[in-house]
Amino acid sequence: MEPAFPAVADPSEARRRIDEVLEWTARSLADEFREVNGGWVVRSRSLPLVHSLNRLQVKQPVDPKEVLRLADEHAADLAYRHIEVDDAQTAASLQHSLFSSGPGWRLDREVFMVLDAPTASARAGVGADPDGEGTAVLTAPVRLDDDEADRLMRQWFAEEHLDSDPDVVDQVSEYSLREGGLWKEQVLGVREEGQAVALTKSRARGSVGWVEDVYTAPAARRKGYARLLVGHAADAARVAGRDLTFIIADDNDWPKRLYADLGFRPVGLTWTFHRDLGR
Ligand SMILES: CC(C)(COP(=O)(O)OP(=O)(O)OC[C@H]1O[C@@H](n2cnc3c(N)ncnc32)[C@H](O)[C@@H]1OP(=O)(O)O)[C@@H](O)C(=O)NCCC(=O)NCCS
Numbered sequence: 001m002e003p004a005f006p007a008v009a010d011p012s013e014a015r016r017r018i019d020e021v022l023e024w025t026a027r028s029l030a031d032e033f034r035e036v037n038g039g040w041v042v043r044s045r046s047l048p049l050v051h052s053l054n055r056l057q058v059k060q061p062v063d064p065k066e067v068l069r070l071a072d073e074h075a076a077d078l079a080y081r082h083i084e085v086d087d088a089q090t091a092a093s094l095q096h097s098l099f100s101s102g103p104g105w106r107l108d109r110e111v112f113m114v115l116d117a118p119t120a121s122a123r124a125g126v127g128a129d130p131d132g133e134g135t136a137v138l139t140a141p142v143r144l145d146d147d148e149a150d151r152l153m154r155q156w157f158a159e160e161h162l163d164s165d166p167d168v169v170d171q172v173s174e175y176s177l178r179e180g181g182l183w184k185e186q187v188l189g190v191r192e193e194g195q196a197v198a199l200t201k202s203r204a205r206g207s208v209g210w211v212e213d214v215y216t217a218p219a220a221r222r223k224g225y226a227r228l229l230v231g232h233a234a235d236a237a238r239v240a241g242r243d244l245t246f247i248i249a250d251d252n253d254w255p256k257r258l259y260a261d262l263g264f265r266p267v268g269l270t271w272t273f274h275r276d277l278g279r
Helices: 011-029 064-074 088-099 146-159 166-182 225-239 255-261
Strands: 032-036 039-043 056-058 080-085 105-115 186-192 195-205 208-216 244-250 264-276
Touching: 011 039, 011 105, 011 166, 011 208, 011 244, 011 264, 032 064, 039 064, 056 064, 064 080, 064 088, 080 088, 088 105, 088 264, 105 225, 105 255, 146 166, 146 186, 146 195, 146 208, 186 225, 195 225, 208 225, 225 244, 225 255, 244 255, 244 264, 255 264
Parallel strands: 056 080, 208 244
Antiparallel strands: 032 039, 039 056, 080 264, 105 244, 105 264, 186 195, 195 208
16 A cells, blocks of 8 residues: 655745755856846856756746847857756746747756655565566665766766767766765665666755765666665665755656655756757
8 A cells, every 4th residue: 555645844945945955056066156137047167068057047937038038148158058947937938939939949847856754665675586586685775986976877878878979978977076075975876796787876965965866777777776775865864864855856757756656745846948059
C-alpha cells in the first residue's frame, strides 16, 4: 500500500527559499550579477558556454517583448539566448509569442520538489537481485572522489550529446566542480568492480539541503542504485535536521516519480527557454 505522505505545509515559502539559494549560487559562481527589470542576469566571460552562468532569470511578470530585449541586451556577444522564467504567466505568454514566431526556441519545464515524508520504503528493493544473476547486495553508498565524479559526469554529458564540442564539456565540468565546492557537496556513489557507475550529490547550506545530479551509467541502470543514493541523501538530510531539502526534476520525465516515491513533493515549476543562434 502507498504510504500516506503529508502535503508540504507551505509550498510557496519552500519555493521562495529554494529560489533564494539558487540565486545565491548563481551570484557566487558567475563573474557578474545584475538586477534587471523583473529579475536578474548573470554573465561569465570565464565560462561563456555554461548556460546557467550566462542567463536571464525572470522572476516577476514581464512583457515577452521586454524579456527578449533584456536577453538580447545582456547576451549580445553570445551565440545563444538562455532565459529561465519563474512566473507562470510570463512563461505562458513568452511561449506563445516565441513559438508562434517560428522555430528555433527550445522549452524545458522543471519541477522543484521538497522532501516531506519518512523514507520507510526508500530503499525497498535495494539488494534485490532482479535478474537472478548475482547482483551485488547493497547496504550503503560510498563516497566518490572528484575524479570519479567528474568521469561519470562527463559520461552523462556525452549521453546528452554535449561532447560534440569538447569546450562545452570542459566548461560544464568546471562549473559542476565549482558548484560542488561552493556547496561543499558530498558525492555519494556506487562502484562496480572498482569503477564508479552511479552518483548523486548531497549539498547543504545552513538548514537547506539540495539533492542534485542523479546519474547511473547506462550499463548499471535498473539495479536500484538511484533509489539507494537519493534515499540515502534524503535520510542524511533528515538526520542532519535540515528543514528544507529539495531536488529539481524534468517535469516531463519519469524520474520525478522516483523522487515522489522517496518523499519529495512538488512546490513549483520553472520554465527554461533556450535558443542557439547558429553562429
Ligand atoms: C534516472 C536514473 C538516474 C535512474 O537510475 P537507476 O539507477 O537506473 O534507477 P533505479 O534502478 O534506482 O530505479 C529507480 C526506480 O525507477 C524506475 N525506473 C528506472 N528506469 C526507468 C525508466 N527508464 N522508466 C521508468 N521507470 C524507471 C525503476 O523501476 C525503479 O522503480 P522501483 O524501485 O519501484 O522498481 C538513470 O536512468 C539515469 O542516469 N538517467 C539519465 C540522467 C537523468 O535523467 N537523471 C535524472 C535527472 S532529474
